[in-house]
Amino acid sequence: MAGCKPQAEPAGAGKKVKISIDPVSRIEGHLKAEVTVKGGVVVDARVSGGMYRGFEQILTGRDPRDATQITQRICGVCPTAHATASALALDDAFGVELTDNGRIARNLILGANFLQSHILHFYHLAALDYVDGPDTAPFIPRYKNNDVRVSKEVNDVAVGQYLEALEMRKVLHEMVALLGGKMPHVAGIVVGGSTEIPTREALDAYLVRFKRVKEFILNKYVPIVYLLATPYGDLLKEGVGHKNLVAWGVFPLDNKGNTLLKSGVYTDGKDYKVDPSMIKEHVKHSWFKDSTTQLNPTVGKTLPDPYKEGAYSFIKAPRYNGKPHEAGPLARMWATNPELSKIGQDTLGVKNFRDIGDAAFSTLGRHVARAEETALVAIAMEEWIAQAEPGKETFVPTAIPKNAEGLGMTEAPRGALLHYVDIKDSVISNYQITSATIWNANPRDDNGVRGPIEEALVGVLVPDIENPVNVGRLIRSYDP
Amino acid sequence: MPVKDEQQLPEVQQKKAGVSRRNFLKTVTGTVAGIGISQVINPALIQALEKGLKRHPVLWIQGQGCTGCSVSLLNSVSPPIADVLLKVISLQYHPTIGACEGELAMEHLYAVAEEYKGRFSLVVEGAIPTAAEGKYCVIGEMNHKEITMVDIVKELGAMAGSVLAIGTCATYGGIPAAKGNVTGATGVMDFFKTQGIKTPVVNIPGCPSHPDWIVGTIVHLLEKGIPELDDVGRPTLFFGENIHDNCPRLPLYEEGEMSATLSDPKGCRMDLGCKGPDTYADCYKRKWNSGLNWCVDNSVCIGCVEPGFPDGSSPFYEPA
Numbered sequence: 001m002a003g004c005k006p007q008a009e010p011a012g013a014g015k016k017v018k019i020s021i022d023p024v025s026r027i028e029g030h031l032k033a034e035v036t037v038k039g040g041v042v043v044d045a046r047v048s049g050g051m052y053r054g055f056e057q058i059l060t061g062r063d064p065r066d067a068t069q070i071t072q073r074i075c076g077v078c079p080t081a082h083a084t085a086s087a088l089a090l091d092d093a094f095g096v097e098l099t100d101n102g103r104i105a106r107n108l109i110l111g112a113n114f115l116q117s118h119i120l121h122f123y124h125l126a127a128l129d130y131v132d133g134p135d136t137a138p139f140i141p142r143y144k145n146n147d148v149r150v151s152k153e154v155n156d157v158a159v160g161q162y163l164e165a166l167e168m169r170k171v172l173h174e175m176v177a178l179l180g181g182k183m184p185h186v187a188g189i190v191v192g193g194s195t196e197i198p199t200r201e202a203l204d205a206y207l208v209r210f211k212r213v214k215e216f217i218l219n220k221y222v223p224i225v226y227l228l229a230t231p232y233g234d235l236l237k238e239g240v241g242h243k244n245l246v247a248w249g250v251f252p253l254d255n256k257g258n259t260l261l262k263s264g265v266y267t268d269g270k271d272y273k274v275d276p277s278m279i280k281e282h283v284k285h286s287w288f289k290d291s292t293t294q295l296n297p298t299v300g301k302t303l304p305d306p307y308k309e310g311a312y313s314f315i316k317a318p319r320y321n322g323k324p325h326e327a328g329p330l331a332r333m334w335a336t337n338p339e340l341s342k343i344g345q346d347t348l349g350v351k352n353f354r355d356i357g358d359a360a361f362s363t364l365g366r367h368v369a370r371a372e373e374t375a376l377v378a379i380a381m382e383e384w385i386a387q388a389e390p391g392k393e394t395f396v397p398t399a400i401p402k403n404a405e406g407l408g409m410t411e412a413p414r415g416a417l418l419h420y421v422d423i424k425d426s427v428i429s430n431y432q433i434t435s436a437t438i439w440n441a442n443p444r445d446d447n448g449v450r451g452p453i454e455e456a457l458v459g460v461l462v463p464d465i466e467n468p469v470n471v472g473r474l475i476r477s478y479d480p
Numbered sequence: 481m482p483v484k485d486e487q488q489l490p491e492v493q494q495k496k497a498g499v500s501r502r503n504f505l506k507t508v509t510g511t512v513a514g515i516g517i518s519q520v521i522n523p524a525l526i527q528a529l530e531k532g533l534k535r536h537p538v539l540w541i542q543g544q545g546c547t548g549c550s551v552s553l554l555n556s557v558s559p560p561i562a563d564v565l566l567k568v569i570s571l572q573y574h575p576t577i578g579a580c581e582g583e584l585a586m587e588h589l590y591a592v593a594e595e596y597k598g599r600f601s602l603v604v605e606g607a608i609p610t611a612a613e614g615k616y617c618v619i620g621e622m623n624h625k626e627i628t629m630v631d632i633v634k635e636l637g638a639m640a641g642s643v644l645a646i647g648t649c650a651t652y653g654g655i656p657a658a659k660g661n662v663t664g665a666t667g668v669m670d671f672f673k674t675q676g677i678k679t680p681v682v683n684i685p686g687c688p689s690h691p692d693w694i695v696g697t698i699v700h701l702l703e704k705g706i707p708e709l710d711d712v713g714r715p716t717l718f719f720g721e722n723i724h725d726n727c728p729r730l731p732l733y734e735e736g737e738m739s740a741t742l743s744d745p746k747g748c749r750m751d752l753g754c755k756g757p758d759t760y761a762d763c764y765k766r767k768w769n770s771g772l773n774w775c776v777d778n779s780v781c782i783g784c785v786e787p788g789f790p791d792g793s794s795p796f797y798e799p800a
Contacts, residue, residue, distance in 0.1 A: 026578070069796055177769035
């Protein structure tokens with residue numbers, strides 16, 4: 001069976017070959033990658049988002065409080081992040097300050113889902129790029145020459161962990177549900193805090209589950225990511241990209257803006273403080289009306305134009321200070337720069353995340369960032385569980401303002417997330433969402449500059465065009 | 481090509497027993513301890529399960545959705561998801577967990593549909609956008625031609641033995657079909673009517689759908705055929721009861737004890753916007769995430785299993 005049917009360039013164009021991968025599977029959503037390969041190396045790439053639902057239009061005219069429920073349905077893997085961004089935007093618009101217990105409850109809901117999402121991503125979405133699953137559906141068919149380089153022993157361990165990780169992610173969803181009602185799509189994150197005041201029993205049930213998960217993360221997930229660093233060491237050099245990063249910060253530690261994972265922008269080798277006014281969304285190559293290009297989300301418009309010439313994606317191209325930026329665990333770990341886990345320090349021979357240097361900007365570097373972040377968040381969650389006070393108020397009742405606007409900036413597991421709401425006559429008059437995959441998987445901007453994944457694909461090795469394994473590996477390292 | 485020998489599973493999975501009677505009973509009757517055994521369970525069905533099932537070919541496609549129903553299915557408790565995947569169904573195509581991608585995946589999807597024509601189950605997750613010639617959702621590419629959600633549901637829908645529309649987007653259009661939508665989003669049943677496709681459809685709504693509703697319906701389908709459906713195509717086994725009429729908080733409502741705020745642990749939620757009175761599902765006894773919690777104990781029911789969701793129950797935090 002053919003892998004991906006290469007499409008030859010017209011005569012006279014040299015030996016360039018175009019490969020189209022559609023669908024890029026094991027991601028959330030609909031993504032297509034088209035890469036041009038020359039001499040076994042990707043020389044150009046286009047990434048297309050193939051689906052549009054129109055949340056912005058659907059939200060208009062509704063009760064603002066409904067946004068925390070409706071926007072969760074953007075992503076079933078990270079609904080708590082959309083709930084959080086939406087609630088933060090509404091908190092801002094309604095002028096409400098959370099109780100400490102409300103903030104902690106939200107952190108515990110979002111935190112459990114962060115761990116869930118990262119475990120799901122590594123084992124159930126990405127791992128089959130590095131190990132072989134059992135020889136039965138849904139693990140076959142797979143690329144004939146899939147470049148799996150681990151020993152049978154390591155492969156068996158990984159498959160065992162794949163199955164165990166299914167249980168771990170289920171347990172993490174139980175933790176979300178204990179405080180958030182149910183998962184996917186929590187009932188409990190609302191404007192003004194969190195609806196369920198934790199009881200001692202709920203916190204104990206949460207803690208029992210947390211301990212199992214933490215052990216799995218520290219003793220299995222993190223080590224196996226570093227185990228892959230040896231056979232796949234070349235993937236620490238591949239998939240560099242623009243090397244620009246955005247992180248809005250997440251997991252508030254107080255009501256003053258301090259967060260566990262720090263905010264920060266990194267552009268052309270320099271660090272900057274986040275300034276939301278620097279964000280502009282380009283649409284020249286996206287199926288949206290040209291008249292809406294280069295707007296900041298606070299004045300944003302999302303008007304689809306599915307027949308537009310020259311466009312190839314339903315993803316807009318957000319730019320920060322005019323430049324493409326990558327979002328995700330790599331950006332957050334770069335901004336936070338924590339000490340690595342012991343196994344990380346021993347394997348890489350460095351102490352803090354930034355000491356990894358250029359190797360962090362790579363296919364495998366993004367997996368390292370995600371695994372290290374999982375451990376970091378888990379360790380912090382243990383403190384939050386201890387800080388949560390049974391029976392103490394988590395919710396502040398508020399009234400819908402007649403006219404107000406609000407901005408909510410947080411992080412989804414896959415990266416920076418922004419919600420903006422404008423309320424007029426007590427209903428939503430404009431709602432704009434700039435999510436992580438919008439930052440990473442976007443097309444060329446108005447200046448023709450490639451989006452982050454497109455740029456990172458350039459230079460990726462494709463020695464066998466029938467089995468372009470490294471293309472999928474790179475794309476999935478972003479957890480789109 | 482499709483795998484012929486589906487029973488040959490690797491050693492790591494063979495250690496576990498098949499879908500046990502106890503597990504199946506838990507699935508169809510609710511995971512909360514203390515719930516009576518449902519009368520709908522035929523002993524013959526249970527015996528069939530104990531003998532072990534032949535894995536049933538399933539092709540799972542996604543349209544305008546969020547993958548939340550797939551993620552919810554992973555939360556299946558009895559049987560656990562590894563057993564569902566390795567013992568109950570043969571999931572030959574699934575965009576989120578399948579190993580293959582690109583043309584290899586698309587060729588396999590069509591090859592399995594051809595080989596098991598009239599016998600495979602097509603699972604549809606997400607709505608079908610019918611506007612702009614289907615351009616609002618492209619699911620893949622074959623022979624340099626883009627295949628839209630409209631194309632694939634039309635083609636595979638006609639070839640399938642049965643279609644399971646999973647989640648409120650696939651059943652009734654859900655959020656993508658809410659007021660303000662520009663994509664012509666629609667659910668499978670309505671789409672089939674416009675196309676004259678006669679393949680039987682079972683609707684398993686919910687935003688997301690509950691893993692027990694999905695697994696319970698699949699097992700019923702395999703062993704007993706299509707379950708009894710209500711007038712909107714849902715199995716009465718799971719969607720036959722009104723939430724408010726069966727709510728553990730009903731006595732509080734009858735005594736006029738109403739919750740004061742969303743975080744008030746006591747009282748009936750109706751004044752806060754709970755849509756339990758307009759909603760038919762067994763969440764009140766089954767609960768979610770291994771039976772640990774549910775929307776009404778946490779805040780309010782937003783009526784996510786109903787054909788009118790979300791418009792019919794919005795604003796969510798105002799009484800109906």
